[in-house]
Amino acid sequence: MARTAGSHSDVTGPRVRAAALRLFAKSGYAAVSMRSIAAEVGVQVGALYNYTPDKQSLLFDLMRSHLEDLLERAGPGEGEAAERLAGFVSFHIRYHHDRQDAVFIAYMELRNLSEENFQVIEGLRRRYEDLLEEILAAGVAEGRFDIADTRIATRAVIAMLTGVSTWFRESGRLTLEDVETQYRKMVLNAVRV
Template sequence: MARKQGSHADITGPKVRDAALRLFARHGFAAVSMRQIAAEVGVQAGALYLYTPDKQTLLFDLMRDHLEDLLASWQVPEGSAVDQLEAFCRHHIRYHLDRPELVFIAYMELRNLEPENFAVIEALRRQYEDRLEMILRAGQAARSFDLPDSKLAALAIIAMLTGVNTWYREGGRLARGDIEAIYWDMVRKAVAA
């Protein structure tokens, strides 16, 4: 039986990706088998190959799509470098808090990518880092920011902002807006001239 009755490519394909995402985030890429993914979806293991050539491709597709969506969702707003940096910080937190499993996989499973896939993901990550670095350089030029190294500052800011996902729980003592405001204040003080 290759396909479950009522199964459709436009329904089952996303279910395969969602199941892989949940299982990779919960157990780690190396510990998850295609059989486990198939069982989670409710199809025979062989049916998965109608939707993906292999587990590596599933991991790569999840990471690539996450980064492409992140890049597409960020548009530099009009305004000063300070305004742009605030918008970047708030956007980064909002975007990532809504996708904790993808964030976990995007950082923790890089080691499991084959070299050619790793190169693609690294290039996408660099594009995102470069967007922040451009804001920081504009702030340096306007003397709004005092940074010894804009690249290092960009990496440090992204690491700090992404770290929210390691501890944040919906319904906790701080609302999302409060977290955005506190993190923005910390970033603003870290780059202040």
């Protein structure tokens, strides 16, 4: 099972993706060159093109796999709407905290997607919003939530939650659990009758 010297298909691929993720998050897609990605991986530019047809595909694949993973892990939750909503808040904050780079890219680099790729990503994001909207609608049906327009409330909640990753630092004054607790309370109060 000897492998040709210098052949590292199975290990270099993930490393290319990881390097691109890190660099795109740090400096922005447009500001990152294929050369800088290669340098981060420790190969020459040409080698990158064994793993991606071009830079655009690299961005698109990172966004898509992030959103697909997000959708896979975000279950509908169980119990009454209030419990499910509290669960969603905690899930969103924790998941986004654990993958700051991917989250940042998925929200900031939309305009660098080609029109076709943008549509795919928007569809996935929309499906994630639908998960939350369904919870809010269930709460309204239960008579426990008072929401004029569930679509607006959905977006308001997601914007609020996603904002956490722009300022939260592990080294700060508060633990992530403190933050979760306060956000759960604010979100529940915002929609409850």
